[in-house]
Amino acid sequence: MSFREETEEGRDLRKPFLHTGSWYRMGSRQSSIMGSSQVIRESSISVLACVLIVALGPIQFGFTAGYSSPTESAIVADLGLTVSEFSLFGSLSNVGAMVGAIASGQIAEYIGRKGSLMIAAIPNIIGWLAISFAKDSSFLYLGRLLEGFGVGIISYTVPVYIAEIAPQNLRGGLGSVNQLSVTIGIMLAYLLGLFVEWRILAVLGILPCTILIPGLFFIPESPRWLAKMGMTEEFETSLQVLRGFETDISLEVNEIKRSVASSSRRTTIRFVELKQRRYWFPLMVGIGLLILQQLSGVNGVLFYSSAIFETAGIESSNVATFGVGAIQVIATAVSTWLVDKTGRRVLLIVSSSVMTVSLLIVAVSFFIKDSISDTTSTLYTVLSILSVVGVVFMVIGFSLGMGPIPWIIMSEILPVNIKGLAGSIATLFNWFFSWVITMTANLLLTWSSGGTFTIYMVVSAFTVAFTAIFVPETKGRTLEEIQRSFR
Template sequence: MSSSVEASEDNEELRKPFLHTGSWYKMRSRQSSLTGMSSSARILSDGSVSILLCVLIVSLGPIHFGFTLGYSSPTEDEIISDLRLSVSQYSIFGSLANVGAMVGSIASGQIAEYIGRKGSLMIAAIPSVLGWVVIATANDSSFLYLGRLLGGFGVGVISYTVPVYIAEIAPQDSRGRLGSLYQLSITTGTMLAYLFGIFVDWRLLAVIGALPCLLLIPGLFFIPESPRWLAKMGLMDDFEASLQVLRGFETDISVEVNDIKISVSSANKRTAISFALLRRKRYWFPLMVGIGLLGLQQLCGINGVLFYSTTIFENAGISDSKLATFLLGAIQVAATAVSTWLMDRAGRRILLMVSSWSMTVCLIVVAAAFYVQSSVSEDSNWYHVMAILSLVGLVAFIIAFSLGMGAIPWLIMSEILPIGIKGLAGSVATLVSWLLSFGITMTVNLLLDWSSGGTFTIFATMSALIVVFVTLFVPETKGRTLEEIQTSFR
């Protein structure tokens, strides 16, 4: 009887500092302390369910991310016709999402450090919704551009904050699996943009694009803040309460609490973080790995393919290019789901190696198909054979990318950056990613007009460089706590 009373008192102490995380958790903790707890309450008190709920809610952000990427592909012809834009003007529209994302990425690290991961996502969601509304009501290119910039800003903040939040709340044995849900959500958003783009016009498609962030805003009130951020800010009572909810009220968290306290003890929130710190190997090496992976992820041409896949299929002679684009998106979702299952089994390095090797081979096949196609008549059998081969090669490229290079660079970036410089270094790595993405999406239409075969030859070369980079520099992070990973760089 006495142990039951003590447990009840302990749970009561846990609930007091946790009121700020939302009434849902307050209600759940009260249910858990009752002797006659119902079966549904027992399920809710399990930490794995809490973490999964948190991940599903914040994954609405990357769904908006993916929808933004996919939006420009099925809408190109309609928007050009309705607003009388040139191809170059539409290329500007497509690439402005990257410009907005660059601005968002510059601010993302500092926003996430000063007001928390949840506050950062709230700041991302509001301009994202406004951006879609502006696009849906646009009557000229200027409003179209403004809406794209606003949505891109939200994407930039989301692209840093969501992987970091997931990595900081996930247990070490499931961090890879949960972290890869970020990329799965992006691919799902892209596929939905392709799917709805077949049936609705571009204005209604923009309205649909606003829905994920409209759902994210209220959802943020029902999830806890990152315990590691709370610890870094010195909010120790809130930190322990948040971690207890995430791990389950019956779980002993004392060892993990001590590990996190030791890790953040040297990172005082009042300490000025500057670029001078990046001269130390324990800081510049993980930053270099993060920048290298995120940069090469863009240079292999993935966003160029996703932004303008409909145009690429039209160039390849595919009659129903919108349907082919949707099927490409659906295959990407399926391949990313497989990657999610493999992440904590095979490990990060082996998946990156398999992914990058396969991407290189696929892009060489696509380049060769376009070279042959450009040298034969459109009425010849070879022309149609090469069209099918280029389609198969692109599908295989998307599958190969999704198996490793899609999710792992963002996951590793969130795992290896030390907590003391995570805001600054994460902003730099994310900025480089979006800067290169802007360059690719801005020039891919021009490159395709120049030479489809030459364009994919360039992308194949970049994919081959990924193999070299992973072999030389990328560490394995599977099965290690964030504190162990970051300590290893010392």
């Protein structure tokens, strides 16, 4: 039965939406041309509204990541924590995120993208309340673990949802909103931390998820997930809402149906079948980019950036840290605008190249500084400033590509029938190496600052080669076209 016959006999989608392609094609050429721009705007507005609502999840993600920086001294003083106890508090969000990452793919597959975001919001709210009322370290640890669990689910689900609802010509830019929201959350934590005490800051951390939960009731579920679950009517209704009530969605409907039918012939993938290029290649690219994203050392560098700023003579490290957060937001916003114009692959190469050069500058600056005994000399001051400039440009380079794009690529290239499991594995690897970098950065900097940045520089240089050789360009291609290219 054709799509037209199915809609006429089973359910006439024109009744609730006054559309579809048949009506759209019946008008005059002039009205069609005049209506086309309106349809495009309607589709863009619908998808953008959905993206802005789910973007509250990554804002929560960023707020969690940024919370520990402005609150360290106050929490340590109020609760009598040691430095190691506070370090454990900070790192527990990564541990919770690993657990959340393991569950994220399966939760998103079984109850949908919206349902998994609702589940993720609940432990985040409870976690922030536990921290705000904490009387000792146990409540801090519990709250941080719960936050991390929710963040682990959010970090997988939001990029996948955005990729599955966005039109192909907007998917890159809308996908970058995920990382942009993370940087906004970090910046908000830094900014509000300058003015409010740590308990009130924890209460403010509840806001993104308390707005997210009711907001999810006003947006459609991912049409590709609905199609995969066999909910044909709901799938077409969701797609119609996203593309605009006047849009002919028949071509996209048939494309998605063919893709789902193809992937559903064998829903169980045996381990031996992962040797097929259609599986191992996207797995390698997706997991590889998310691992390299963390091994570049950006989290370690940002965590200890205050020490670098102090070396350069900047007195207020919190204000300087907020400045870095603001730079992250601006650079990520530029990436959001560029990603659908230049492409994912080009931005990744430019991003990792800028990071490589910046880290080289920082490493050389530290090596030369270590050989200078006079800390009041002009050369020593110049090298200190140069190291700060290098760190700032590293953050800019990361935000242009290596921050947002690995998540976009992961959500685009993983095969539909293994996306849940593979996405969980990729997200788990990302959070594990985030934890490794966060825990080892201080030890490495104590060993050798120049050596630490040299290691990060080598990883960034390897990322340039990895991207140039293996990463495919996905700009302007539907998710179904990308999957077919791996076969």
